[in-house]
Amino acid sequence: VDKLKKKYEEPVEPILNNCPGLPVNWGWATVEQLASDKPRSIQSGPFGSNLKHSEFQDSGKLVIGIDNVQDGYFSIGSEHRISEDKFKELEKYIARSGDVLITVMATVGRTCVVPENLEPAIITKHVYRITTNRDILNPDYLNLALWGGAFVRKQMFGQVIGQTRPGLNGGIIKRLIIPVPPIDEQALIVEIVVAKLSIINKIYPELEKNEKRADRLRQSILKKAFSGQLV
8 A cells, every 4th residue: 555655646636535434554546546657557458440350260369349348357258359460459458367347338348367377369349358567466455346246336337338328437347446455365365255145146046036136145254354353
């Protein structure tokens, strides 16, 4: 948190006034403040004629779309691919291991972390890529906060734009405010939450009669995680 305060300005006061209380050693910061200093650390995939559906093929380099970004995890699922030449042309849209992805069109707000063993891939225009500053933010923690943090989700969906095709944009994503614990605590929170959610998923299979109870338990765990009550 000290590093955070030295390197970045805090979000504007009116926004902070609406934020819930945090433990003493936590702080609030925007996604933009938590991103890497490298160029294009928060970026969507290529727009318009830069990548057409007609250029997708069965072999070649992987293209990550909405179907690959699920609720907190990456799924190889549906595969779209492009030629080697097209991939080289669009290299600035590569999703690297540890990048956090978020869907911004159609099914809005699903997130995941790019797996370590994923082959080279680019993102589509429906997906934003966030490269974090790992000195102050664990990508897995950001993924958890974007996907499961009630206060963060409220911000996100309170700003979704468009009526017929609601979506997010770069400005909205950059302004999202995240509760930030010390870096070592972030990893511990992720470990505890993942373990607890795994137990819930085993105990309550996805049957209609159990799903509501399981969801309440998940929300309780996530609420504790982002208010400093798990560690």
